[in-house]
Amino acid sequence: MKILYHHRTQAEDAQGIHIAEIIKAFRKLGHRVEEVSLVSSAQGGGSREQKMSSRSGTPGSKKNIFWNAVARLSPKAFYEAMEIAYNLIGYRKLSRAIKKFWPDFIYERYALYTFAGVLAARRYGIPLILEVNSPLAYERKVYGKLVFPKMAEAFERWITSHATKTLVVSTPLKKHLVSLRVPEPQVEVVPNGIDPEHFDPGVSGEPIRQRYHLEGKVVLGFIGWFRPWHGLEMLLEVLAERALRQAEVHLLLIGEGPIYASLQEYVRTQALSRQVTFTGPIPRESLVPYIAALDIALQPSATPYASPMKLFEYMAMGKAIVAPRQENIEEILVDNESGVLFEPDNKKALEDAIMRCVGDPGFRERIGRKAREQIFERKYLWEENAKRVIEIVKQKTIQR
Known part of the structure; x- marks a missing residue:
């Protein structure tokens, strides 16, 4: 089939990874894929290292730098108006690409206010598969980044209702869209996935352990873009508690992000420098040995609708995983079988979960092995x- 992939993202962090991986998967199955976007993903040109590093959000092009600046400096109302105005550009780009390529369908990564794909699909009689990774109207309303929340919600309802099919990454996200009066049969859950050839548990983590002098330690780790909702502040508070301070553990924080400096300051003031290492951003192609170096992989917190990509990476590498017990996580991990789940936002529960894994290497090995098996059993x-x-x-x- 011929597939036209449309997105309005800046192709950074987990967004860029998702775009690149699904395009690669389509092509590996023998389909032709053309990309229509504001900023091309790594699959559209250039190396993946140039585009992203450990979900660091490191811009990979002058276009990214420009759009980052626009998003950061524009008044909220003006920025929302620009998002709506993008549809003029997007529709024109899609129309040109459709006439040139004549795809069998359009695959679009949802962005708030972006209805160009729905209009183009209807105009040219082409199916549109819409991929939704988060409830953007709700998310931006919660974080105070919307001037017109009612309008944003109306756009979200209309766009997700009028695609040929809307794919979401978790059941809670499906429930959210249905609560907006999107027809239930319109929405299908398709969790994120992994490339098992890239995330190979046979890769050694010893060079990384040696680099950071971690021999003989139980290594805890988090990989990603450091945001407030990832629970890293709580993780450091737990590490400062007596039990983990006395254990032979070391925390490897791999990546960077908006709260990087505040985390470093906390580590300094709590005298945790001997137990915590910040690696800074790591190119994605170099990431596997860092995961291999971990004994226990951590997801201290997660939004209730996400399908965290790092969980699938940890699972594919056969790591013991500690994550919060909430519906979207329980869709992926089975407690005490492929991970250890704890009560969300509960420091004592997080500490107990970590200490259980720290004290039982055999248990860590069993749940890590099962996590790897579930990648294939559940077809992640x-x-x-x-x-x-x-x-x-x-x-x-x-059906048509």
């Missing part, structure tokens, strides 16, 4: 996601 694979999309398009084409 980018290629399987791509196959599912193709099947949906075929079904919709027959």
Whole structure:
């Protein structure tokens, strides 16, 4: 099939990874993919290292720098108006690409206010598969980044209702859209995935352990973009408690982000420097040995609707995982079987979960092995996601 992939993101951090991986999966299955976007992903040109590093959000182009500046400096109302205005550009770009490429369907990563894909799909009679990774109207309202929340919610409802099919990454996200009066049959859950060839548990983490002098330590780790909702402040508070201070553990924080400086300051003031290492951003292609160096992989907190990509990376590497017990996480991990789940936002529960793994190497090995097995049992694979999309398009084409 011929697939036109449309997105309005800046192709950074987990967004860029998702875009690149699903495009790669479609191509690996033998389909042709063309990309229409404001900023091209790594699959559209250039190396992945140039585009992103450890979800660090490091801009990979002058366009990224420009749009980052626009987002940061523009008044909120003006920025929202620009998001709506993008549809003029997006529709024109899509129309040109459709006339040149004549795709079998459009695959679009949802962005708030972006209805160009729905209009182009209707105008040219082409199916549109819409991928939704978070409830953007709700998310931006909560974080005070919307001037017109009612309008944003109305746009979100209309766009997700009028795609040929809307794919979401978790059941809580599906429930959210249905609560907005999006028809329930319109929405299908397709969690994120992994490339098991890239995340190979046979890769050694010893060079990383030696680099940071971690021999003989139980290494805890978090990989990603350091944001307030990732629970890293709580993790450091737990590390400062007596039990973990006395244990032979070391925390490896891999990446960077908005709260990087405040985390470093906390480590300094609490005299935790001997137990915590900040690696800074790591190119994604160099990330696997860092995960391999971990004994226990941590997801201290997560939004209730996410399908955290790091969980699948940890699972594919066969790591013992500690994560919060909430619906979207329980869709991915089985408590005491492929991970250890704890009561969200509970420091004592997080400490107990970590200490259970620290004190029992055999348990760590068992749940890590099972996590790896569940990647294949539950088909958390980018290629399987791509196959599912193709099947949906075929079904919709027959129904037409």
